[in-house]
Amino acid sequence: MTEVHGSRSNMFCERAVLGNEASVEQFFVNRLISALDYADDQVRPKESLDELMVNQGRSRKRYRPDYALEVDGTVRWVIEAKAVGESLESFVGQAASYCHHLNASHHDGNPVTHFLMTNGLTTELYQWDRQDPILRLSFTDFDESNPKWKQLKEMLCPDSLSSRRWTVQPTLFESSLTINQSSISEINAAFAWCHKLIYRRENYSYSAAFMEFVKVVFLKLLSDKSVHGNSRAVFADDGSIAVPASEVRFSLSWIERMEEDSPNPVADIQFRNLVRQLEEEIRQRKKKRIFSPGEILDLSPETIKGVVGKLEKIDLYSMDSDLNGRLFETFLNATLRGKDLGQFFTPRSVVKLATRLADLQVSREHVDTVIDACCGTGGFLIESLSDMWGKVEASQTLSPSEKSRIRDEIATEHIFGIDVAKEPALARIARINMYLHGDGGSRVYQVDALDKRFHSHAAESQEVRSEKEEFKRIAGKQVFDVALTNPPFAKEYARKTDAERQILEQYVLAYQNTARSRTPVARLKSSMMFIERYHDLLKPGGRLVTVIDDSILGGDREERVRSFIREKFIVVAVVSLPGDAFQRSQARVKTSIVVLQKKNFPEEEQRPIFMYYCTRVGIDEVARQRVLPVDELNRKAAEQEIEEVGKLYRDFLSGDSAISDWIVPAEAISKRMDVKACLPSAGRNVEKWVRDGHRVAEVGELLRSAFFDPEDATLLSSDRSEDVILAADSDEMVTLLRVRYDGTPEVGETIAASDSTYDTLYRVRAGDIVISHINAVHGAVAVIPEQLDGLVATKEYTVCRPREGYHPFLIWQLLRTPEARADLLLSSTGMGRTRVDWSIVSKLQLPVPSEEVSKATVEAIQKARDLEQQARELYQSAGTSIGTALNLDNAEARALLAAFKPPR
Structure with a gap:
């Protein structure tokens, strides 16, 4: 805590001269070092130190402290200086990690004993392997007669450190566990192996085996998260992390130590404690439900050991860090196939492009509120969180305390997800994803977003009813600035059942209007219904960024949906995706991403539209499990295209006329809205x-x-x-x-x-x-x-x-x-x-x-045809020769083939 009252000076300087980091170094730190009796050749400034890869929360960065102090030619402690008013707590982890790296290079002990953090007004001393200060001094404590100053000087003066032996800390080298970053294919293979183990040993269905595995993976992620924040963790340049084995809970060694207390410690201790903790957070209304009350991890000790042994050295927490952990999409790809996967999965490059087009706004005055009302496992939610957090960190005008406050506000108040799926319960999986990446899933709801009235059913629990009522209140306020989503392509609501008929009756699009009548339609695709639903949920001027089936944009039967869009929205952008963008889900549907802005008033006029056709986004996600070298090339090509489209779209929004090739006039979408119909034209050359x-x-x-x-x-x-x-x-x-x-x-x-x-x-x-x-x-x-x-x-x-x-x-x-x-x-x-x-x-x-080119073309093709015919004749001749010479082509063999060959 920074002192703000008391004396205006101490033994080093006046309080008034301290402000930015440079002044703290000049007037306070340099004089502190001198007072501790260090000679100039014992002080190594920042410029002379190596940058090392250290941990900062869940991410890693290059870092070096402001000063390192040497005794007998070896660094013994370091100093990190900050500006007055900056929180020291935010920077402790990187200083501790730096000390760990230095000590890890000395196999005969740990010469770096301490690190010191100061902003001039508050100074804290830490042991190298701990993240709680052992000594804290205020600005006025720096006085020759003050006991805290005397204690600090006694601990850090060169004479004291010269006579002090290095402490030996063998655990990092003799009893450590190293977890490693792994490729998507390696994780896929490990997940598929674990799922198969559970499915076969425990006699579960595929879906039930999946949910049990989710529980185990939740514990693994919590363990990996703890490893990343462990003050004793040593980070290598290859991304691996070494940590004392005794401090890793998701490990076979932990299980062996705890088996004296329980025959199945992961299930009986770790998972039960997790459920109790989550229940308390639910009771305090801090979190939404992930597991049922009293839910157990219903796997045998042998099965759990098999899964733990397979996963304990894989780092899941940093997996796919550019998207903050698309864990469950990866798992679903490894365990499910075909159209079953389609309802869960949006290719990561499509998610990134859609989020870029959403142009999420974050500032001191305003933070966009985002919703995905068919969120699946939370891919768009996590990418939104990552995008907005990145903008907060990149801001040059926000103070550290403001950044911390806004990050928390984004995570807990501005990211909303909804999913109706119950088998598997995707909303709960999304909550796990969000819980592990900063928000606890407090704004993810398991309700049917298409039911505008949020009907309750007699069999529902009070908790589910409360969840519906909570979101109903929120939905009625139109608090959402952006809807970022990929509705299911194929799902339909029909009037055959009472439940679906009641929902259809709530929708304008569920009726065919003519000059004389209003006729109900028999069925309606949920992707069309979501367009109307998001119009209800968005603020006036709010933006809908959605993946959409191109038939809605251009099909004759969908004209009334386009009429609804033109009536209710301004079409801002249409970006066509390649036909194979959803190949992993085997969805043979041509799609686009559209950006629609809800009209502020009915008479608001359509403006020119940004249109673009992608050739690489989406094709980086392949249907096969095996990873090939071309996949990395496709991924980089998709990333490059996202950057290209993002820049063009920013230029469009800023009114840059230089991108006129990608802008179509308002009248271009009077009939069709798809890019193929509106932007390029046949005969252009x-x-x-x-x-x-x-x-x-x-x-x-x-x-x-x-x-x-x-x-x-x-x-x-x-x-x-x-x-x-x-x-x-x-x-x-x-x-x-x-x-x-x-x-x-x-x-x-x-x-x-x-x-x-x-x-x-x-x-x-x-x-x-x-x-x-x-x-x-x-x-x-x-x-x-x-x-x-x-x-x-x-x-x-x-x-x-x-x-x-x-x-x-x-x-x-x-x-x-x-x-x-x-x-x-x-x-x-x-x-x-x-x-x-x-x-x-x-x-x-x-x-x-010309006649010359025509003649050359025909001759080349004729020559190729002749060579192909020669090749066929040679193949046939070779077969006849060997068949005749060795009697390998005979009537009996042909009869056997005709009689017993399998059907085509």
């Missing part, structure tokens, strides 16, 4: 091609449809009518054509024409160009070779013939270029599986190459 002297032609000038008149898509052409097969009237066996993404045609399934799901089939001929309606944008365009003449194509293909003067290979190459496929994609219909039929392909504009 036509003028450039003309300027460069190329002739530009529509594809319809180079090709003609083999079966349909260009003026009437329903009219059959006479020259190929014999190749049209009316499936219902035909008993012919036909072989279907397939076209791969690389443009290779191949033999497909052989079926009876009458069994086809299509009413009409089209026989292809050598030299035909076949274009896939669904996959042309991926390159599925093929020239039919002689050996595939006679295969049949369905209506999912357009079969074409080159016009006179154009070789099919030339047109094939043109249609498969990135430019052609990009323009087809921009012109395509559909929001999911994009489609391009002949009416779109025929209007595609492309430059026509």
Whole structure:
């Protein structure tokens, strides 16, 4: 505690001269060192000291103290000076950690005995391995007759330290436990192993085994958190931490020591104490429930030992530190698969980009209040916490005490999460995540956010009812500045059950309004409902930053949702995500991030919109568990793209006209809102091609449809009518054509024409160009070779013939270029599986190459085709030769294969 009254001077200086850190060093610390009888060559200033990696809370940083004092050529104690008014307590950990590093380099003992902290008005002396002061002096205690000054001088003077032997502290080297930072793949593998152990040994379901494992991991995280804050921990440059084994609770050695008191000490001692502690915090209304009253860790001692042994040397607390611990997403990825994971998981780069676009505001006067009403395991909540804490720490205008106050305020009052899931109880997992990262989950609620009335049910406990009532009161005040969220894509509410019907009736979007009637819709996607729900929860002017299915932004059936958005919000930004952004959850949904601002008044006009299309964000999260070198490259590429988009968006918000390429006018979103429809346009290079002297032609000038008149898509052409097969009237066996993404045609399934799901089939001929309606944008365009003449194509293909003067290979190459496929994609219909039929392909504009380039292109492709044919013939010849020579190809072998080969 800093003294503020009393004498205006002490033996070193006047109180009035002390202010910033420099003045404390000049007028107080330098004179203190001299009074302790240190010569100049015994004083090492900051500039001469090595920077070491030390711990500061849960993070690590480079640090060196202001002074180190040597006796007999060895550093024996250090000094850290601060400005008047700065809290010394905030800096004790890094000074203690620095002393540990110095002592760790001396295997014959611990020469550094103390460190001293001072802001001029308060001075505290600490033993090197403790974080509580052993001596505290006020400004006026520095007087020749004061006993505290005499004690300090006796302990720290050179003569005393020279005669004092170094204390030996072998525990760091002879009985220590080292925990190490591990890669995501290593943690995935360890978690999967532990989950499987619990699942098999304890006969639990996958979900129940998961919840038991969550309990064990909670204890592990608490233990790791304690290790990071341990004054005796030694931090190595590789991220590992050595700590006395006796001080690590999550360890086999701790279990062995405690087994005399309990046969299952982790369950009976650690977990029960944790539950009792949490219950007391719930009773005091400091925390929300994580575990049920009296809940137990229901695992056998052998299983717990197996899990502890697997995890005790892995540092989970610092895992993925840029996101402050995406622990449970990592675990879910290791233990769950496919669409089950989709409801929990948002790729970390998508979370980071969305949070950047949220532009969260933190200042002395205002702190944004954030909500995620479908928070899952808390990824957006933790990233919001990290983002706002980072802005507080980076502030140049806030004092240390203000920073501490605002950090606490953010954690306990400004981050809200809601999730309705009960199996597993994701809200409780989010509370664990938040509890371990600063807020205790005090603002995470297990309620159905889509139920605007927060109905209670007879079977609910009083605690659940109270939780609903608490959030109901908060929701009614519209306290939220930002909603940062990823609603579930596929979940729907239908009128089939009373509960869901009651919820649907609360929503404007659950009714189809016409000039004459208001008709209820049968079902409604929850992602649409959340748009309306967040409008209810946000303040006027509040921002909704949400991942959204592109069908909502551009689909014909979703126009009424877009009308609602245009009526209630200002569209600020739309950032398109790659199609594979959610590959880990096997969700084949094209998505975007939208930033919507709730209108302050109904007449508020739409402004120009920032739009961008990402190519790398989201693809850094792969579906496979094995980590490959390309994953690290993808992660860095995603991070770089986040920085690029973040900068462009800041420039947009500041009104910088230099980014006009990424701004669309308000009228651009009058129909569709997706980036593909509003920002880029097909044919964007036509003028450039003309300027460069190329002739530009529509594809319809180079090709003609083999079966349909260009003026009437329903009219059959006479020259190929014999190749049209009316499936219902035909008993012919036909072989279907397939076209791969690389443009290779191949033999497909052989079926009876009458069994086809299509009413009409089209026989292809050598030299035909076949274009896939669904996959042309991926390159599925093929020239039919002689050996595939006679295969049949369905209506999912357009079969074409080159016009006179154009070789099919030339047109094939043109249609498969990135430019052609990009323009087809921009012109395509559909929001999911994009489609391009002949009416779109025929209007595609492309430059026509010169005769010289055309000839060279055709010759190169023909040569490649000839070489491919030669390769096929050589393969066949080799097989025939060895089969004949050794009788490896015979009738009996073929009969056995036909009889017993497994089905495809």
